[in-house]
Amino acid sequence: SQGQFPLTQNVTVVEGGTANLTCRVDQNDNTSLQWSNPAQQTLYFDDKKALRDNRIELVRASWHELSISVSDVSLSDEGQYTCSLFTMPVKTSKAFLTVLGVPEKPQITGFTSPVMEGERMQLTCKTSGSKPAADIRWFKNDKEVKDVKSLKEEDTVRKTFTVSSTLDFLADRSDDGAVVSCRVDHESLNSTPQIAMQVLEIHYTPLVKIISSNSWPEEGQSIVLTCESKGKPLPEPVLWTKDGGELPDPERMVVNGRVLSISFLNKTDNGTYRCEAKNPIGRNSTEYVLIVHDVFNTLLPTTVIPSLTTATVTTNVALTASTTTSATATSIRDPNGLTQTGPDHALIGGIVAVVVFVTLCSIILLGRYLARHKGTYLTNEAKGAEDAPDADTAIINAEGSQVNAEEKKEYFI
Numbered sequence: 001s002q003g004q005f006p007l008t009q010n011v012t013v014v015e016g017g018t019a020n021l022t023c024r025v026d027q028n029d030n031t032s033l034q035w036s037n038p039a040q041q042t043l044y045f046d047d048k049k050a051l052r053d054n055r056i057e058l059v060r061a062s063w064h065e066l067s068i069s070v071s072d073v074s075l076s077d078e079g080q081y082t083c084s085l086f087t088m089p090v091k092t093s094k095a096f097l098t099v100l101g102v103p104e105k106p107q108i109t110g111f112t113s114p115v116m117e118g119e120r121m122q123l124t125c126k127t128s129g130s131k132p133a134a135d136i137r138w139f140k141n142d143k144e145v146k147d148v149k150s151l152k153e154e155d156t157v158r159k160t161f162t163v164s165s166t167l168d169f170l171a172d173r174s175d176d177g178a179v180v181s182c183r184v185d186h187e188s189l190n191s192t193p194q195i196a197m198q199v200l201e202i203h204y205t206p207l208v209k210i211i212s213s214n215s216w217p218e219e220g221q222s223i224v225l226t227c228e229s230k231g232k233p234l235p236e237p238v239l240w241t242k243d244g245g246e247l248p249d250p251e252r253m254v255v256n257g258r259v260l261s262i263s264f265l266n267k268t269d270n271g272t273y274r275c276e277a278k279n280p281i282g283r284n285s286t287e288y289v290l291i292v293h294d295v296f297n298t299l300l301p302t303t304v305i306p307s308l309t310t311a312t313v314t315t316n317v318a319l320t321a322s323t324t325t326s327a328t329a330t331s332i333r334d335p336n337g338l339t340q341t342g343p344d345h346a347l348i349g350g351i352v353a354v355v356v357f358v359t360l361c362s363i364i365l366l367g368r369y370l371a372r373h374k375g376t377y378l379t380n381e382a383k384g385a386e387d388a389p390d391a392d393t394a395i396i397n398a399e400g401s402q403v404n405a406e407e408k409k410e411y412f413i
Helices: 304-309 316-331 342-383 389-400 401-406
Strands: 011-014 019-024 033-036 042-045 056-061 064-069 077-087 093-098 107-109 122-129 135-140 141-145 148-156 160-170 179-185 192-197 200-214 225-232 241-244 255-256 259-262 271-279 282-290
Touching: 019 033, 019 056, 019 077, 019 093, 033 064, 033 401, 042 056, 042 148, 093 389, 107 192, 122 179, 122 192, 135 148, 160 179, 192 225, 192 259, 200 282, 225 271, 225 282
Parallel strands: 011 093
Antiparallel strands: 019 064, 033 042, 033 077, 056 064, 077 093, 107 122, 122 160, 135 141, 135 179, 148 160, 179 192, 200 225, 225 259, 241 271, 255 259, 271 282
């Protein structure tokens, strides 16, 4: 019946571990159970040990179960084990014992320190003893590298594998200090992979950059130029030059390490400043063009306009001209008090306005006087012609009456 059939399960164990083989029978009428190895050698018959092997021990023996253990399992122990129930006929059940070969700790080869920038690097990671074949993965700073070549070789004697993987790339300065790791994954490692690491050392020429402290340098100000140089080995002290030669004014142009300080800037400081850094690998340089600007004056565009505006006034009284000049002088006053030429222009504009005004007033008064004088002459001439019988008599009468006319002049102010 089905109840009298032996039941077993396949077992997987890591090399060096312990394998437990269990055979169960639900219904047994006092029939014996037996375990045998892949070579058909009897290990246990019921509770009696049949093979002299200290690694094999009895765990449990009853009419319903026969369990044994095999310690310090080796790869040669792998195979098919048989549990037999001695009925008529004999009934058997098979259990396959799988032994996992643990991969050895990986090693990285092919690295020579230091490596020059631009050189090709070939790193090889290798591990042996795995069964089945292990998987190798590469990482650079915890980022997996996919483009690798792998090779698997089987040991026909031990039935294990040797796995190798090669990482091929060009050395770059960004790789300096990077951690390259080779990770071996295998089911025998219980999710704890074996890892080998290698720190890269890349030598490269300096990288140079100039940083300015003043984006709009003006005359009289100062400027600080910092030469940032990065390389491996560390660059030697930098060399500062101007327009291809030495710095022309060492008193104002002071070099302190990588820093160039220029005080009291003037137009002669305009030019191209070069910073050069070098190390045993090579040298590199960069340039900075310095342009010293004039001091910015906000009043230059408006200093002449107030005087011209005031000079166009022709008929205002003196009080109006004075008020306009004062307002103009006030409107051009710099709130920061930085200008010194503003009050001089206002004063000159005011004086010009007064002179123009006085001149115009004088012309107006003189014109009115001449107009009055002509009117008096015409009046006297008319008076002499009233009683004259002809033109000659009228002229004589008019000349005679001029004396009296002088006494009768009228003035209008």
